Amino acid sequence: MRKFLLYLLGFCIAAFVVLLALTVPARWQIQHITPELPAWEALDAALNVAGGPISLAYVNTASQAMFPGELGHPGILVEWPDGRRFLIDTGMPPENAREFGAPIELLGAGPTATFGSVATQLGPAVDSVRGIAFTHLHSDHTEGLPEICAAQQKAATVYQAPLQQHELNYTTDIGMKALDAAVCPRQGLAEDVVKTIPGFPGLLAVSLGGHTPGSTMYALRVAGKTWIFSGDITNDKRSIVEDLPKQWWYSALVVPEDTDRTALLRRWLRQLDQRNDVSVLPAHDVAAMASAGLASWASE
Numbered sequence: 589m590r591k592f593l594l595y596l597l598g599f600c601i602a603a604f605v606v607l608l609a610l611t612v613p614a615r616w617q618i619q620h621i622t623p624e625l626p627a628w629e630a631l632d633a634a635l636n637v638a639g640g641p642i643s644l645a646y647v648n649t650a651s652q653a654m655f656p657g658e659l660g661h662p663g664i665l666v667e668w669p670d671g672r673r674f675l676i677d678t679g680m681p682p683e684n685a686r687e688f689g690a691p692i693e694l695l696g697a698g699p700t701a702t703f704g705s706v707a708t709q710l711g712p713a714v715d716s717v718r719g720i721a722f723t724h725l726h727s728d729h730t731e732g733l734p735e736i737c738a739a740q741q742k743a744a745t746v747y748q749a750p751l752q753q754h755e756l757n758y759t760t761d762i763g764m765k766a767l768d769a770a771v772c773p774r775q776g777l778a779e780d781v782v783k784t785i786p787g788f789p790g791l792l793a794v795s796l797g798g799h800t801p802g803s804t805m806y807a808l809r810v811a812g813k814t815w816i817f818s819g820d821i822t823n824d825k826r827s828i829v830e831d832l833p834k835q836w837w838y839s840a841l842v843v844p845e846d847t848d849r850t851a852l853l854r855r856w857l858r859q860l861d862q863r864n865d866v867s868v869l870p871a872h873d874v875a876a877m878a879s880a881g882l883a884s885w886a887s888e
């Protein structure tokens with residue numbers, strides 16, 4: 589018995605050391621990533637361009653009942669007047685979504701419902717996707733990519749902010765595998781605070797940090813309404829409206845976040861969301877997307 593307890597203690601110490609070895613450098617790294625945030629006036633001016641997008645929809649690939657709410661895995665599909673489309677995040681193919689959801693199910697969430705990958709749901713329209721970008725490089729946002737690129741007659745370009753290209757950690761290394769496996773070429777964006785995406789007028793990218801070193805938000809305007817996709821700075825819209833942090837163990841042990849930065853970002857995003865005709869939408873909150881008036885691709 590005493591020997592067993594000693595083994596158990598040894599195992600716990602070893603596990604703790606491994607966890608420290610991973611999270612301490614990652615936390616040090618992310619605490620030093622604090623890119624400048626633009627004033628509303630700068631965003632507003634950059635959104636007011638000719639030939640901007642004309643419609644958008646979400647393509648949900650999977651969903652899991654959580655407390656509270658649902659954890660959705662959508663991509664955002666934006667369309668320009670000439671029929672070209674841009675995809676923000678790619679969701680996951682069904683098998684990957686079930687695998688991703690399994691450990692969360694052990695923590696008390698419901699089973700994962702799958703709706704087909706983005707490539708499957710788009711069908712022939714997959715060729716209209718000419719550009720792709722990610723709110724961040726976690727596997728639940730990137731694993732739909734290889735199938736999309738492979739299904740296209742001419743592979744779309746993946747655009748990345750410099751911080752997303754160059755600042756990786758052990759959590760984004762996993763999501764990067766999908767980019768490395770995909771045949772889509774990659775292109776870096778400029779270092780500007782408000783980054784434009786070549787060939788997609790009116791689509792803006794802003795580096796955020798906080799959740800991952802390369803976390804990026806995207807902004808666009810359709811018919812006078814501004815849409816801001818804030819990725820995983822929060823897991824739901826309510827956490828922005830009510831300024832709620834994630835659970836401490838998530839930010840400490842699951843994904844090493846800079847919680848001072850995510851707190852600052854929540855308040856900055858809330859200020860944007862409180863403006864007339866501006867909707868800030870976290871990546872996993874499909875219910876908030878629907879109630880903000882965003883159409884579902886599946887219902888079109």
Ligand SMILES: [Zn+2]
Pocket residue numbers: 726728729820871872
């Ligand atoms: Zn996520």
